[in-house]
Amino acid sequence: MAAWRAFLSTAHLLERRIEEQLKAAAGLTHPQYEILTRLSDTPGHQMRMTELAKGVVVSKSALTYQITQLEKAGLVERATCPGDERGVLAVLTDAGVRCLERVAPGHLEVVRAYLIDRISREELHTMTTAMQKTETVLRASG
Amino acid sequence: MAAWRAFLSTAHLLERRIEEQLKAAAGLTHPQYEILTRLSDTPGHQMRMTELAKGVVVSKSALTYQITQLEKAGLVERATCPGDERGVLAVLTDAGVRCLERVAPGHLEVVRAYLIDRISREELHTMTTAMQKTETVLRASG
């Protein structure tokens, strides 16, 4: 269970560091940053609400809240989904793209400094495949 | 960065599963369970508030809140710290011990089913040392 202990503590500690860094650099929270990057990685920079919620692993209501916040900040817009009248598309704005370009380097720097660079290339590779396996299982049985 | 993505998603997904399982099994939240196990692992089943907060990686105020909740549930008691009049000791009660004994198996089962058993023994070992390294760094520079 030492593995689990270390995993959990590391996750919490990293979360804290990241939150702190993002807040200082751009007034963003980590969930908000995750939303922006997910959108940025999508062709068209847009995604359906439910799909996005599953991607970043938060409840639908939490996503509704955060998208509203990001909309106020001008980084995201809501659009009605063509072909499905109930659907809502979250769309990354130009300002959102620029914000991400400005913030991403500092964020990645933190992740790298505290996680990636601390472990060997081989350990990293092993951990990646392990994490991907468990992620697959968790998503499948969700 | 695939490593980081997978790590993050896995952490969130597992957190969700665990929260769900603990709530169903004993009406506990994950932070509460973490507090109980930390106390249980301590000689005398007691710990100072600040130290405990650092251990489980939450803010002092969050710990105050949760200890109050656990006190209401009768699983933990507050005691004044001998030798330091301002200090407060969180003490696991007998009911707390019994609660933990009842809940722990199911909890560990979830962790094992979704994380431990999904990866090879060697991967587990590698991941453990990697996590411990990063945890050390994060705690030291915190």
Place this chain on the structure above:
DNA sequence: TAAGAGTGGTTCAGATTTGAACAACGACCC
């Protein structure tokens, strides 16, 4: 021994998350 600085916990306001309830739409079957 009397500041002055530091620590330990709590309180407080504000932000965020969750699950349940809800309303609106789509898909399907008769």
Place this chain on the structure above:
DNA sequence: GGGTCGTTGTTCAAATCTGAACCACTCTTA
């Protein structure tokens, strides 16, 4: 067509987390 069921996103109340402000106590230092 119309009814039934599943999906989508939002709203709502309740719970929780955080950082700042705040007391109470401890430790140094002159």
